[in-house]
Amino acid sequence: xxxAGWRRDWGRRLVVALPFLWLGLFFLVPLLIVGKISLSETxxxxxxxxxxxxxxxxxxxxxxxxxANFALLFEDDLYVGAYFQSLTIAGLSTLACLLIGxxxxxxxxxxRPERRSILLLLVILPFWTSFLIRVYAWMGILKDxxxxxALLLGLGLIDQPLIILNTDAAVYIGIVYSxxxxxxxxxxxSLEKLDPFLLEAAADLGAPPWRAFLAVTLPLSAxxxxxxxxxxxxxxxxxxxxxxxxGGGDTLMMGKALWDVFAxxxxxxxxxxxxxxxxxxxxxxxxxxxxxQARLDGxxxx
Amino acid sequence: xxxxxxxxxxxSFGYAFLYAPIVLLVAWxxxxxxxxxxxxxxxxxxxxxxxxxxxxxxxxxxSLQVAATSATxxxxxxxxxxxxxxxxxxxxxxxxxxxxIAAPLVMPEVILGLALLLLFVALxxxxxxxxxxxxxxxxxxxxxxxxxxxxxxxxSRLAQMDRSLEEAAMDLGARPVKVFLVVxxxxxxxxxxxxxxxxFTLSLDDVVVASFVTGxxxxxxxxxxxxxxxxxxxxxxxxLGTLIVVAVAAIIFTAWRLAGRxxx
Numbered sequence: 035x036x037x038a039g040w041r042r043d044w045g046r047r048l049v050v051a052l053p054f055l056w057l058g059l060f061f062l063v064p065l066l067i068v069g070k071i072s073l074s075e076t077x078x079x080x081x082x083x084x085x086x087x088x089x090x091x092x093x094x095x096x097x098x099x100x101x102a103n104f105a106l107l108f109e110d111d112l113y114v115g116a117y118f119q120s121l122t123i124a125g126l127s128t129l130a131c132l133l134i135g136x137x138x139x140x141x142x143x144x145x146r147p148e149r150r151s152i153l154l155l156l157v158i159l160p161f162w163t164s165f166l167i168r169v170y171a172w173m174g175i176l177k178d179x180x181x182x183x184a185l186l187l188g189l190g191l192i193d194q195p196l197i198i199l200n201t202d203a204a205v206y207i208g209i210v211y212s213x214x215x216x217x218x219x220x221x222x223x224s225l226e227k228l229d230p231f232l233l234e235a236a237a238d239l240g241a242p243p244w245r246a247f248l249a250v251t252l253p254l255s256a257x258x259x260x261x262x263x264x265x266x267x268x269x270x271x272x273x274x275x276x277x278x279x280x281g282g283g284d285t286l287m288m289g290k291a292l293w294d295v296f297a298x299x300x301x302x303x304x305x306x307x308x309x310x311x312x313x314x315x316x317x318x319x320x321x322x323x324x325x326x327q328a329r330l331d332g333x334x335x336x
Numbered sequence: 337x338x339x340x341x342x343x344x345x346x347x348s349f350g351y352a353f354l355y356a357p358i359v360l361l362v363a364w365x366x367x368x369x370x371x372x373x374x375x376x377x378x379x380x381x382x383x384x385x386x387x388x389x390x391x392x393x394x395x396x397x398x399s400l401q402v403a404a405t406s407a408t409x410x411x412x413x414x415x416x417x418x419x420x421x422x423x424x425x426x427x428x429x430x431x432x433x434x435x436x437i438a439a440p441l442v443m444p445e446v447i448l449g450l451a452l453l454l455l456f457v458a459l460x461x462x463x464x465x466x467x468x469x470x471x472x473x474x475x476x477x478x479x480x481x482x483x484x485x486x487x488x489x490x491x492s493r494l495a496q497m498d499r500s501l502e503e504a505a506m507d508l509g510a511r512p513v514k515v516f517l518v519v520x521x522x523x524x525x526x527x528x529x530x531x532x533x534x535x536f537t538l539s540l541d542d543v544v545v546a547s548f549v550t551g552x553x554x555x556x557x558x559x560x561x562x563x564x565x566x567x568x569x570x571x572x573x574x575x576l577g578t579l580i581v582v583a584v585a586a587i588i589f590t591a592w593r594l595a596g597r598x599x600x
Contacts, residue, residue, distance in 0.1 A: 061440060061451075137343055138346055324438050
């Protein structure tokens, strides 16, 4: 029996070790490198940054860490602006997703059981089709001579085309559109579990529907609200494609700023510093998400 | 009852919002005219141009190879990590492990892309590998993202699974590996298929991470599409989008019908 136990032990170790090593090498180490390079000085060359340590004869000769890249971020209004604008755009878009997504999720959860799966499928379906091409479709809808303007002009609601494409408004529409399914799915998951008898009990006790909603439905769906909001907010802060295609010159978002610094200025240390600043802003929501996952994890084990 | 009316209109608005761009895309793809909102008559000429576009075809072939390879690797690694998380109870490093698995789900793409690029540059500097960037580096990056998603899908199925079958097999003397192959795998097979498809789709759809970690001469389809879309309206992209929508809808509805039929 001892050999079997020994073999099982090694088998288990292998099962954990393979994904662990993969994520260590291709996820954790790269993030550490970003942290390291954010402290190095920029130079022109390949790679375009100075080495952080110089090692000669096996001894550390010099450590050249500097916070210059971070100082630059704080001095430059462009980056400070991008920082706050990203958080604002992502926050308001998350709120809009919640306002549109909550009634949708509730509607699906209250639908007849045989209809639920098709309704849910219809929410997921757009997510499986190309994100890039769906954002591109919005360019055709929102541009000056686009469909929305043609429609509004035709109805006589406006007498000259609205300028929406290449403004912040288009970015909001794009983000809400792209991330809505990520809000609806966790909301539905928590609303579906809700025991209808609780609502009946509230009604029997004389609570009007709005009160039953506020006292029963809303608090019990809180985990879904938190999970959905994280799944929208975090990627929206770092969004690059949507502000690039739909936004204008004055739409500054961190993801786009990072790409521009990296690709156009070839300033890798500054891009790395931006990445670190972005991670700092997202650390709290990401930790919250992990905490929720860990709780789910605990339920599984129990 | 006022509520159902409110919920019904919310649902209608939501679905209209989700589907309007897709419906318009399909309509535009058959428009003879280059200007989207002027109907120039029904035509399939953009499909013809799409199929003659060597750049798109080459990029599509690279994308399919990357997506198939990375989805397979992600599924294998994701199944292992799901097993570890659901079945192993507490083990040393579990906290770090589950954090590492969940983090790519919420990591902004620009950060992941930049981080992996810096890793590949540093590795090449130190070891000479990877020699240049392209298929291998994009596949590695997509495997990392796909692994996180595959784990979520496989894990939830494993957690729901009735363990009595596995226990019965163990009681009959089957080794853990055999139990896994003969009992567990067939039960979780639909989840494995879903996880593979999810990783495949994510890879096929990614433009940001791929743009960071690719090198000269290796463009995936989304990179090509993004470049042509940035220059303005491109009717070929409408045709491409329509083909993707049709393919995805066909696969998903088939899977849905199959899953629905199996249930009593």
